[in-house]
Amino acid sequence: MEMLEFTKGKKGFFQSYAVEVDVKDASNATCLYAQWMMSFLIKYETNSSDYKNATLSLSSNVTHDGSICGNDTQAALLAVQFGEGHSWSVNFTKTNETYQADFITFTYNTNDTAVFPDAKRKGPITIVVKDTMHPVQLNNVFVCHNTDSIEAENVTQFFWNLTLQAFVQNGTIGEKESRCDADTPTSAPTVLPTDANITTASTTTLSPAPTTVPKPVENPDTGNYSLKSGNKTCLLATVGLQLNVSQDKPLLININPKTTSADGTCGNTAATLRLNDGNSRFIDFTFVVKNASANVRRFYLKEVNVTLLNHINGSVILSADNNNFSKWDASLGSSYMCRKEQTLEINEGLQIHTFNLRIQPFLVKENKFSTAEDCSPEVDNFIVPIAVGAALGGLVVLVLMAYFFGHKKHRNAGYEQF
Structure with a gap:
């Protein structure tokens, strides 16, 4: 027994x-x-x-x-x-x-x-x-x-x-x-500093260590991710991701698309893209359809969940969730695109910066993005001054035309008196 x-x-x-x-x-x-x-x-x-x-x-x-x-x-x-x-x-x-x-x-x-x-x-x-x-x-x-x-x-x-x-x-x-x-990794993974993994190096010289200027973190590489339902692609995403962690000191972490795998779920009214960067970092993006019963339906990003683990002992360094977003809004059957940098505030200790974003979580056809609805940084920067300039120009033309026709009428009236 x-x-x-x-x-x-x-x-x-x-x-x-x-x-x-x-x-x-x-x-x-x-x-x-x-x-x-x-x-x-x-x-x-x-x-x-x-x-x-x-x-x-x-x-x-x-x-x-x-x-x-x-x-x-x-x-x-x-x-x-x-x-x-x-x-x-x-x-x-x-x-x-x-x-x-x-x-x-x-x-x-x-x-x-x-x-x-x-x-x-x-x-x-x-x-x-x-x-x-x-x-x-x-x-x-x-x-x-x-x-x-x-x-x-x-x-x-x-x-x-x-x-x-x-x-x-x-x-x-x-x-x-x-x-x-x-x-037995070939190279040590990047982990956030905690009390458990901070070590103090022994002093081998009395000379002070040289002061170095921290090297700025470059923008992350852009990754291409997709999900399938059976043999059919049901979600497409292109994005560069950077985590901004504010604990003891600010720390920027670029998500490497070469080591990142995609998983998740596709549905008619909700879809989730789950990314695992291979270094104990997990990011979930959840999209939903609003106005599901209306003729014109749209999707948007509703929730983001981030879990960071200590790669050495598996303990949680950070777990954050925000389920109250209304970002990346686009018509159902279209894709959402934004080339400029955007910031998602997960909580006071974590932000996600996105670069070169294009996402389509529903109604993907032929494994390709549909027509994009752009966040249009160029329009944001130039459409207002162009519109104001056009309005002022039109006003000047109207004033000149009124003056011209009024002055001509006055001259014609004078000739009739003789």
């Missing part, structure tokens, strides 16, 4: 609990061991047909029904249940020399009104995704401290501080580690 033990650690990312699971075989020897933290960011449709982001984390009441050791012919399974009807599991298979995770199954229950207070669809929703874990040598422990994420079907799963060994032999956890790629 298999047994399972677990303990809960300190609260971390999104108030998630660290969970330690120790699956034992019939002889009470460990056969599957895991310790990790995880959390979920879920986009769901509300009763008003809008979309919201919900955060779901492991709570203190975790159970562990269904976990099994596995063997040469049967997959091992690590399964946990938590909260109001939520569950998560991953299965492992092995060869003669390695083991690896195959599929992750995650079920979230929108009947949990504390997490999904106004969900349109009620009940359990299950997604299955392929795990990206590389094969690990048998008897090795797989370790990954950095944050990893998997995105699929409106759900982003976050994992960090992971220690795992499947198919443990003789009940003894291995001493040799196999590290994930993120724990």
